[in-house]
Amino acid sequence: MLTATGIYQQYGDRILFDYVTFTVGTRDKLGLVGRNGAGKSTMLKIIAGDLTPDEGKVQRESGSSLGYLHQEMDMPTGNTVMEETLTAFAHIQEMEDRLEELNKEMEVRTDYTSDSYSEMLEEFTHLTEKFALVGGITMEAEAERVLKGLGFKNGDFNRQTTEFSGGWQMRIELAKMLLQRPDYLLLDEPTNHLDIESIIWLENWLANYSGAVITISHDKQFLDNVTSRTLEIELGSVYDYKAGYSKYVELQAERREKAEAAYLNQQKVIADKERTISRFMAKATKTKMAQSMQKQLDKIERIELDVTDTSVMKLRFPPAPRSGAITLQARKVTKTYGKLNVLRGVDLKVDRGDRVAFVGQNGQGKTTLAKILIGKTPATAGEVELGHNVSVGYYAQNQSDALDGNKTLLETMEEASPPEMRTRLRSVLGAFLFSGEDQDKKVMVLSGGERARLALACMLLRPFNLLVLDEPTNHLDMASKDMLKSALMEYDGTLLVVSHDREFLGGLTERTIEFRDHKLYEHLGDVNAFLEKRQLNDMRSVELEKPKNGEVNAPTAVPPKIQLSSEESRRLQKEVMSAERKIERLEKEIEQLHLKMSDPTFYNDQARVDRTTGELKKKQDALTAVMESWEAASEALGE
Secondary structure, eight states, X not given: OEEEEEEEEEETTEEEEEEEEEEEOTTOEEXXXXXXXXXXXXXXXXXXXXXXXXXXXXXXXXXXXXXXXXXXXXXXXXXXXXXXXHGGGHHHHHHHHHHHHHXXXXXXXXXXXXXXXXXXXXXXXXXXXXXXHXXXXXXXXXHHHHHHHTTOOGGGTTSBGGGSOHHHHHHHHHHHHHHHOOSEEEEESTTTTOOHHHHHHHHHHHHTOSSEEEEEOSOHHHHHHHOSEEEEEETBEEEXXXXXXXXXXXXXXXXXXXXXXXXXXXXXXXXHHHHHHHHHHTSGGGHHHHHHHHHHHHHSOOOOOOOOOOOOOOOOOOOOOOOOSEEEEEEEEEEEETTEEEEEEEEEEXXXXXXXXXXXXXXXXXXXXXXXXXXXXXXXXXXXXXXXXOOEEEEOTTTTTTSOTTSBHHHHHHHHOOGGGGXXXXXHHHHTTOOGGGGGSBGGGSOHHXXXXXXXXXXXXXXXXXXXXXXXXXXXXXXXXXXXXXXXXXXXXXXXEEOOOHHXXXXXXXXXXXXXXXXXXXXXXXXXXXXHHTTOSSTTHHHHSOOOSOBTTSOOOSOOSSOOOHHHHHHHHHHHHHHHHHHHHHHHHHHHHHHHHTSGGXXXXXXXXXXHHHHHHHHHHHHHHHHHHHHHHHHHHTO
């Protein structure tokens, strides 16, 4: 059992933790959640012992072990990937070295009947049994299994760790931690540098983990699949929910609703008593009773409502200018870096209004192709052609890191803004939660999430009809991610998004392009349809299947009941998905109109009645027409 008692932490005037207490069981799978800046990473550092709180303490049972994967790390140099990973078994390797020493000693010694020889033989037997018991015989195989699960290939094992990017080095550190199997495993944003298939592998591994797991993540699906308990940090307090993330969201809303009801009820009781006391105090015969009632009122424990910060950025993409029917076309694109071949003769066609997701292992070329398509990176061979009147909005993986730290937020916006937007920059910053003096801060003092919001604000200053987003949810908190997804659902241009966040991609796109072995493979539907159609628990199982899909210029879908060409099938699938979005929007709009009409005062204004009923009829007619289109397209597809 791990116990945090009376944890108090203050930075300047801000109280991060106000004497909070909680426990973690030896098999708990716990998600640590809260808005950016709430103190999640700080709490993890306190639990790990890397940070001493102002007051309070963390205790765990004697002899228990703890592993902490944090966002800042310093990888030792001079080792290969396998050598560095095997350092996780340092205690086992010490046993192996001692066994080798004993072996050499037994080869040369001949005093078989001596006590010292018997002791040596006893130590050798004991160590051999212990070595086998703790996995010494299988440690290389186990290390290989974990490294492959996290995306490394056999050819990577003997490469130096310095040859890999920070994201891949983080995977090595994660592999070491998983192999050490500590009693308490602390993970700070473990999915940030993982692709979808590695995330799924990690979920399965953690589901079978025998120790306790405490994780911070902005990946809702990861939290739902891994955790069964949620600790929410909010305004200095910690709230404990015996539920995974999605259920926690429901319970959190219920808790706040009940707290508000109890608060309002108590305020009513207090107000009634205060009125009675005031009335009695005015009468000499009742003064004593009033004083007694006042004492009772003073003893009431007052309910206080937490002032919850529910502000979210207001995000709406500008209307997309109309482009040609074909947004972009790539033909026989190849990209190599020296001897490294990333893409090999790939084709891709994107039509106006398409919504496309790029998925696959890191290093397979998703970001590279996205940059080639919009002219940020040249192809080694092949050609890319943008359609008529195509204007590009691009958000890079490191977009927020590229901001000049010495400029203020307002100066950054001015640099990115066309002249006609200059007068509106302060209001745009306000919509992204930067108001007043915040706008004159230097970029260098912003958190990762604040930088990401500023980069998004800069991107929205110009209209575009092709939006390319590369890992846009990195550094965004849950509320900001939800707002971004909501805005993208309303965006009326062509969308191409690279992401490893399944929950974010779910329902957002209509085509999923899988990158594998230097090629592209197309699947109709979103990322969930892609996984579901193959009944995969792990995307790496795709590697073991005989490919059933052609390359991207020859897509296939689940066989329909009637014979359709691939182009016709794709067109119908897009029509079905487009109709479903329209139906959902129209139903919401009709519901809002009905809500207006349910107000008794609505009928006092006849002009308003006529206008609203006319609007209602138009939307109902439109809904009927869209439903008919949806039905016809679904029937043609054989769904």
